[in-house]
Amino acid sequence: MKRFIKFTLFSLFFSALLWPLAENQLHAQSSSEQGDAESFMIIAGTNITEDGSVLVAHNHEQDDKETYHLQQHPRTPHDSGEVVTFPNGLEIKQTNITAGWLGLENDKDYKASGAVGINEHQVAVGGWVSLESDLNEKARQANPFTKNGITVGMLPVVLQRARSAREFVSMLGDFYNRYGIASGLGIAVADKKEAWYIETAGGRHWAATRIPPDACWVQSGNYRIGHIDPDDDEVMASPGLLNFAADNNLYDPLDELFHFADAFGSHLQDSTPGVRRNKRRLWRSISLLAPSMDVKPGQEEFPNFIRPEEKVTFQQLISILRDQYQGTPYYVFGNDSTANGRKAIASRNTVYSSIVQLTNGLPANVGAVLWASLGSPNTAPFIPFYFGINEVPKPYGRQVPKPQKAYSVFSRLSESYYTDPGKYTSVFPGIWDDFEARAIKEQVEIDQGAMRLYRNATRMAKHFITVNVEGLSQQALDMAEKQLEEMEKPEE
Numbered sequence: 028m029k030r031f032i033k034f035t036l037f038s039l040f041f042s043a044l045l046w047p048l049a050e051n052q053l054h055a056q057s058s059s060e061q062g063d064a065e066s067f068m069i070i071a072g073t074n075i076t077e078d079g080s081v082l083v084a085h086n087h088e089q090d091d092k093e094t095y096h097l098q099q100h101p102r103t104p105h106d107s108g109e110v111v112t113f114p115n116g117l118e119i120k121q122t123n124i125t126a127g128w129l130g131l132e133n134d135k136d137y138k139a140s141g142a143v144g145i146n147e148h149q150v151a152v153g154g155w156v157s158l159e160s161d162l163n164e165k166a167r168q169a170n171p172f173t174k175n176g177i178t179v180g181m182l183p184v185v186l187q188r189a190r191s192a193r194e195f196v197s198m199l200g201d202f203y204n205r206y207g208i209a210s211g212l213g214i215a216v217a218d219k220k221e222a223w224y225i226e227t228a229g230g231r232h233w234a235a236t237r238i239p240p241d242a243c244w245v246q247s248g249n250y251r252i253g254h255i256d257p258d259d260d261e262v263m264a265s266p267g268l269l270n271f272a273a274d275n276n277l278y279d280p281l282d283e284l285f286h287f288a289d290a291f292g293s294h295l296q297d298s299t300p301g302v303r304r305n306k307r308r309l310w311r312s313i314s315l316l317a318p319s320m321d322v323k324p325g326q327e328e329f330p331n332f333i334r335p336e337e338k339v340t341f342q343q344l345i346s347i348l349r350d351q352y353q354g355t356p357y358y359v360f361g362n363d364s365t366a367n368g369r370k371a372i373a374s375r376n377t378v379y380s381s382i383v384q385l386t387n388g389l390p391a392n393v394g395a396v397l398w399a400s401l402g403s404p405n406t407a408p409f410i411p412f413y414f415g416i417n418e419v420p421k422p423y424g425r426q427v428p429k430p431q432k433a434y435s436v437f438s439r440l441s442e443s444y445y446t447d448p449g450k451y452t453s454v455f456p457g458i459w460d461d462f463e464a465r466a467i468k469e470q471v472e473i474d475q476g477a478m479r480l481y482r483n484a485t486r487m488a489k490h491f492i493t494v495n496v497e498g499l500s501q502q503a504l505d506m507a508e509k510q511l512e513e514m515e516k517p518e519e
Contacts, residue, residue, distance in 0.1 A: 065248040066156040067308055067372055069316075069344060070215050070222045072240035073387065077338040080386040080394075081217045083153025084344040085143060086404065088376040093133035093140070095379050095401060095434050097412055097419040100187070102127040102147065111184055114139045115175050117206060125187035129414050131381055131399050132183075134425065141179035143381050145395045145414050148190045152182045153215035153383045158226060158292075161249040161305070162211050166291045169275035170229025173207025182214065192218040196225060196235045196263050203233050204265060213246050219385040219394060226252050228291035232268055237261040242332035243339060245312040247305035250292030253331050254284050304370045307357060311372060312347055324357070341382070341467060348380050349373050349404045349456050360448050373405050375445040378438075380404040384411075391415070392489060393477045396470075399423075402437035406444045408459040408503050410496075411466060415477070417493045420500045433500070436507050443514045451514070458510060459503075466499055 071082040102124065109121035114136070130137060130144035145151040181202060189195035195216045207230045214225040224244050225235040234252050238244050244251075257264040269285050272278045277290040310324040317335045351371040352358045359371045370376070379401050386394035392415025400407045401423075412419070422433040429435055444451050473495050480488035 065304060065308075065370065065374075065376075066154065067312075067348075068154045068156060068213075068215050068244075068246040069312060069347065070153065070217070070224060070238050070244040070246070071339045071344070072222060072238050072242055073220065074240040075243060075335060075339050077340045078386070080384050081219060081222050082339070082341070082344060082385075083151065083215045083217050083222065083383040084348055084380075085154025085215070085382070086348050086373060086377045086380050087143070087154065088374060089378045090376060092378065092438070093135065094429055094432060094438075095131060095133050096425045096432060097397075097399065097423045098130050098132055098137075098142075098425050099416075099419055100125075100128050100130065111138070113178060113180050115178060115209065117175050117177070119184075119202070119206070122188050126189075128183070128186055129395075129397060129412065129416075130183060131379065131397060136180075137183045138180035139178075142183045143383065143397065144183055144186055145383060145385070145391070145397055146186050146189070147391050147414070149219045149385050149391045149395045149414075150186060150189045150192055150195055151217050151383045151385060151395070151397075152186055153217055153222075154381065155179060155182070155215065156213045156246055156248050158211035158213050158228075158248060158250055161293050162228060162291060163293050165275070166229060166277055169277065170232055170271070172209055172211070173230040174209065176207030176209035176230060177202050178209045179212060192216045192221055192223050193237075196223050199225065200233060200235070200263055200265065203227065204231070207231055208233065213248075213251070215244075215246070217383065217385055219387040219389075224252070226250055226287065226291075228287070232265040232271060232291075234264040234268065234287045235262065236331075239332055242334050243316055244331065245309055245316070245329075245333060247308040249305045249309075250288035251329075251331060252287040253289075254286050256285075307352070307369065308372050311350060311352060311355075311357075315343075315347055315350065341384075342463075344382055345404070345409055345463065347372060348382075348400075351405070360452070373403060375403065375441070377403050379434075380407075380409070382409060389474070389478070390481065392485070392492065393474055393481065400437075401434045403441040403444065405456045406440040407437040407507070408462050409466070410500050410503050411470060412500075413473075413492045413496055415489045415492045416496050417489050420497045422504055423500055433504050433507075436504060436511060440507055440511050440514070443511065454510070458506070462503060462506065469495070469499070 066088045067086040069084040073079055076082050104124050105121045110118045111121050112118050126146045128144050128146040130142035132142035133140050185199050208227045212227050216223045222238040223235050227233045255262045272290045273280050278285055307324050309329045310322050313322045317333050357369050359369055382398040384396040395414040397412045398409040400409045477488045477492050
């Protein structure tokens, strides 16, 4: 895609014996699964993408079904005494001015559930995954989560303040250091020049690494940050991280280099179905991005930075987000027993997918785009929502009643599909091929037209963008409603 700028009984008995020892861990796992299930992300740097943009692709899984929408939040001045209050009781001082931002969020307060979003400085939260089920027990006991600490709801709050991805990581880290951490997360943050990945590992410790411009990072629900030096300019970490890890026997400084995932993670042991699922997602995505790396689904360790042989295309990321292990023994709808109980990269728990696209050389109104797929990516198209739209198309916004929301239509499509996937494999996701190809092609024209107007009349440029986004989003909704009517028609 080219942009305008180049852009059994025994087991029950055994479990009962272990329960007192594992209660805390199981509680953390269950709380994680009730919230953010095993989500997935790909982060791609500027030098490895076909159009030169930073791309963050994300499948967001949720066990409890919420309704999602797009929401614009304007740039807002605040009084000196204002505070930001989170559902867990944490309060922080409000900043003087919060930046405008566009978010993909659910109908709860974003301070409770977080949001994927882009701000006026082209800084983005590209997605997050839950890591709590992968935190090893020794680390969990040494560094318990802080009940009233920082949650995923802090991400949009920091987004309102940060002017770069690096500043976002530093600011979020300061909040972690001051207030503690409430949950284990892997977070993707980007701007138009660079991308970062952050992991939290208990109440006080975290680490972040910059993604090289010529590389991709793939992420499922397991700790992935490897050997790091907190003094490196391409790394940020909590104060005293290495000393803490050594003091608590999470690593031996006399025998090994510090490895964040080894210290805090489960080492990708096949002890739970979740770990196996995460490993397969890593294997599959890496094998699709860089076949020459010849990774295997059962290997114990995967490389951090993936350098594909060819430039990564937008369509390629969409295809990976929709992948269900087709052509492998793990194909989730196959008859092979190895497929039983396997979640692919795209699963029925995926409640939305997104691709954040940030292009250097273009203003935020034009160069910052949140491509949203509401519901399962296999049954919903990716629609470009530019930061510069004057307003979110009504069916995709918050204010309309739930039955009229675009999300309700796409969610029903997903539910119908997953009742009998084999019946609809000839329909989905192929039904969206032409629409997405046209949307990607038209993006060039939208960018060019908007920039011609932008130089002289920003208001006209924003109107031009808004009209085009409204047209594409309505066309997608019309197609979805027509297909849903066909799928829900009683059989004769």
